[in-house]
Amino acid sequence: QQQVKQSPQSLIVQKGGISIINCAYENTAFDYFPWYQQFPGKGPALLIAIRPDVSEKKEGRFTISFNKSAKQFSLHIMDSQPGDSATYFCAASSGSNYKLTFGKGTLLTVNP
Amino acid sequence: NAGVTQTPKFRVLKTGQSMTLLCAQDMNHEYMYWYRQDPGMGLRLIHYSVGEGTTAKGEVPDGYNVSRLKKQNFLLGLESAAPSQTSVYFCASSSTSQETQYFGPGTRLLVL
Numbered sequence: 355q356q357q358v359k360q361s362p363q364s365l366i367v368q369k370g371g372i373s374i375i376n377c378a379y380e381n382t383a384f385d386y387f388p389w390y391q392q393f394p395g396k397g398p399a400l401l402i403a404i405r406p407d408v409s410e411k412k413e414g415r416f417t418i419s420f421n422k423s424a425k426q427f428s429l430h431i432m433d434s435q436p437g438d439s440a441t442y443f444c445a446a447s448s449g450s451n452y453k454l455t456f457g458k459g460t461l462l463t464v465n466p
Numbered sequence: 467n468a469g470v471t472q473t474p475k476f477r478v479l480k481t482g483q484s485m486t487l488l489c490a491q492d493m494n495h496e497y498m499y500w501y502r503q504d505p506g507m508g509l510r511l512i513h514y515s516v517g518e519g520t521t522a523k524g525e526v527p528d529g530y531n532v533s534r535l536k537k538q539n540f541l542l543g544l545e546s547a548a549p550s551q552t553s554v555y556f557c558a559s560s561s562t563s564q565e566t567q568y569f570g571p572g573t574r575l576l577v578l
Binding site: 360363385386388395396397398399400403443447449451452453454456457458459 | 470497499506507508509510511514516522524556558563564566567568569570571572
């Protein structure tokens with residue numbers, strides 16, 4: 355049972371465009387939603403995270419939008435740059451569980 | 467601080483051989499995790515530990531064993547390697563279950 359569904363699998367965006375990656379979850383007990391960024395040959399690194407008490411969180415060009423009723427959250431990358439080309443993973447966890455459940459990842463390519 | 471380190475970086479095994487992957491963290495984190503990453507499958511949790519001397523099964527534990535004898539180290543063992551265990555293995559650590567997980571650089575394992 356895949357508890358966090360991520361789409362699209364891959365995404366190509368032109369420099370300066372907006373990249374949008376979506377995730378949907380099933381477990382209503384989830385209360386922590388991070389996004390991780392992974393460059394080729396490296397381990398994932400936390401990019402930004404949100405808790406369900408807010409509907410949006412912004413850090414620089416990166417924004418998480420959260421819709422609790424729809425059980426969906428998304429990552430928006432404004433003014434996308436070639437340096438943003440990486441694989442992005444959404445994830446979710448609940449306070450009563452020690453584990454993060456990851457989506458399958460989105461390979462983002464930003465063309466110059 | 468070195469953060470999370472993994473040894474070795476790359477290994478080739480023959481079917482049936484055994485090996486141990488070592489993860490070390492210098493952040494005094496309580497929680498440590500072992501994941502495997504396969505193309506199109508995202509990150510899947512193998513085993514995890516919520517403190518020294520404790521271990522628990524994750525999503526895909528079969529064929530693997532772990533030990534956490536010291537707080538800073540988390541070992542992943544393959545007793546009898548199989549080609550299906552060809553993967554990239556990541557170790558991660560965090561201070562609590564819902565704080566940032568810090569990932570190591572990964573170990574690429576090829577089982578022939």
